[in-house]
Amino acid sequence: MSTEMRVHLRRWLSFFAMAALIAIMTGPSGSNNAPVQGLTQSFAQPYSYFGLFRAQRWMIFFTFALVALGLQTLWRRSGGGVRARTAVLRQGFEAPGRRRATVLSAVVVVALVALFIPHLISNPGIQSGIVEQVLAYVILALGLNVVVGWAGLLDLGYVGFYAIGAYVTAWMTGRLPIAAPFHHPVSSFAAIPVAIVFTMLAGVILGAPTLRLRGDYLAIVTLGFGEIILVFSNNLTNVTGGSQGTNPYIPSFTFRIGGLKYLFGNVGYYFLVAGFVVVTIVLFRLLEHSRVGRAWTAIREDEVAAESIGINPLKYKVMAFAIGASVSGFAGAVTASQIGVVYPSTFSLYFSVNVLTLVIFGGMGSIVGVIFGSILVQGIAVYLRFYPPSGYQASDLYMYLGALLIMMMIYRPAGLIPSRRRRREIYQAEDGIGHEGDVLLGEQS
Template identity: 50%
Template sequence: MTTDTSVKRPMTAAAKLRHVAWYQQPRWQRLGALLALGVVLTVMVGEQGNTRDIFYSLRTSFTGVNLWVILALAVAIWCVREFTSGLLTKATERARSLAAAGPGGKLEQARTVVRTQPKVRWGLLAAVLLIVLLVPGQLSGYWQTVLVDQVAIYALLAIGLNVVIGWAGLLDLGFVAFFAVGAYSAAFWTGALPVEPPVVLNNFLVIPVAVVTCLIAGILLGAPTLRLRGDYLAIVTLGFHEIVYLVAKNADGITNGSAGARQIPKFSAFGYQWSLERMPYWYLLVTLIVLMVVIFVRLEHSRVGRAWTAIREDEVAAAANGVDTVKFKLMAFAIGASTSGIAGVVYASKVGYFNPENFAILNSILVLAYVIFGGMGSLPGVLIGAAILVWLPEALRDYVEPSDRYMYLGALLVVMMIYRPQGVWPSRRRQRELKMADEGLGEADAMTERAGGKL
């Protein structure tokens, strides 16, 4: 009995093409990425070099104990994520299925109550808001300052940038330029700059003026550039930031140059004036954040929000279906910028003094990181992302050199992108896109598997 080798050979060749080596499997690729991250992090936070020995930094970094500690931590993260996450996921899903089994399941009953009874839903939201308002009063003065000057301010900025990136899908690397416009608007209209304003305004009255100013700035940025896409648009926004930064730094007769704006008045209303105490500003910022969230939730589910979604998914298809892409992208830039204007006014009034260095390009990158880490397109996500990533460098201040804190922040972002690219609290649409892309279905707007999806 003879065998037909001419038939077996093509099958063997096809099998070889389908074969995936062990180092090409996603699990081991993730391990390699984590180990590479550990090596880079060790070098970046190690000893500084010197002119006498150019290899001093590398030699001390690779011979010390820090390398092995960081690599061990990377391997531990990999082991926990690869070998226990599946068990935890199955246990969680089983618990949910048991709780939701049948119409009488407790989980299903709770969901139905929250979904169908507005009083319960609003009661839960009121409880969360009450905790947010009361708990910071029990913290130390340092952490209250962090909450007001950083967490709340950057949360407002993240809400605005989420409109541009999360909903409209426009990469903006110069978003803090609008923050600077809002701050300098407050300084100008309160008489804190060399140029005298036509009329001196209260800071509360400056807020709508700053919003309009930032709207105009957003239109001026967007009008000539919104026909660009992707990296080209990002470079233009980066250039816009540098223009605003350099004008603020060099226009001594208008912005007071590097000396900055001084003695900016505090907020005042109905005979009460905000002082150096932090909590009144916290209550003001929480009120503004809640107001912005309510407005933007309504906006997300409106005709404008659906147009932004269509543009983000496929701009060509959106234009082919009658969506005025230039108009709606311009609206995204303008509306996102207006939120930065509000944040700029409150920040200027709170600190009383600022200079152009408060609006460096690093701050734009940080706001972008907060949005991506929390979950693009998700308002709860960007608030949580801003809170966590602002808290982390401050929590490390007693253990890590100031110059190295953001290295650990970057390492956390890399780990997050490896294992949870959708963010801490993703939007449902974004989560669905990433799941489809991971399975190789459709042309989802996400980081995809290689061609053909999973084998």
């Protein structure tokens, strides 16, 4: 009994601590200008939220905490909690028929919505925002998911490949201070395969020597790689154009078929990138359920055991790295041609962290999760950019995202829509499978 009360007390405390934390983070007026006053003044100042309603700030956070607590309790009661998890663990497989129907209808709905989005939104700014900030990040997150979610490698230099992809496009189209290859600039569309090949090579070159490292060491090496690329792009002025960026504008994609000419506008880019997302999903799904995907799982779970059955960990890791890198390079090439300029300031560490956040938020190793996670998080970012609530500043976004991430880690540690394998791993670790777990949980079945 007393154990149960302690558990409840701890839950309540953590909720209100979190509410207070958000209050502090968002400051008195909802921005992060004066963080310390956030808590004190939240008892005094009424404030409007997203233009929806006005209330005192603390009431909002209090309500928020209560609702979250209630939802969690409901979820546990309805069997979504430990008991259901254990059932899932024991079960292994789900009923395939019903699942397939659900998946199919979901795919149809998502496809329809995706088809009509560019027609529903006429604002060109938002249209390009969706391409640059949502779809491009969906692709980036899908690529990083291969590295982080499947191969289990923490890559903090993901932006490096994105930068290489962007600069290769600028180089191929002749927009760099150095001449295009063979002094013959090509169209930005033709630059895509070259960018993919270059970034894939960069992935192999960086991966082959460094992927012998594990865990934190690898994270630091990749972090260094990202920074090296950033420093190069800033300071190698006679190659990259330096901090001023590339010049003149990189042309947008253009198709010429006979006398017909089609210049990609925002909608064109939308469908192009969305199409690539679909292709990536199909290919990666096949990859996940192939022997390559299983080998990645094996290496991630127990490298020694994987080696003992003849799997060469280095090879598979380099492969994951190269695949992730080439996807990142593709995204770099597309955004470079859409925006038209490549600025070094884009390639900061924050970029890599942002993509990593999407992967963790959506659910490491889960294609569907990563896609929806990216759409949700980046969608919020675009929405706030074009419809900022009063008092909102651009940098506030990260506070909101940070709070969102903390919530996720508490309620859905495996991500928004976790992959089945990853979910098992996390819950097994949490439940301490088989031994002490059942005793500690206090919820006997």
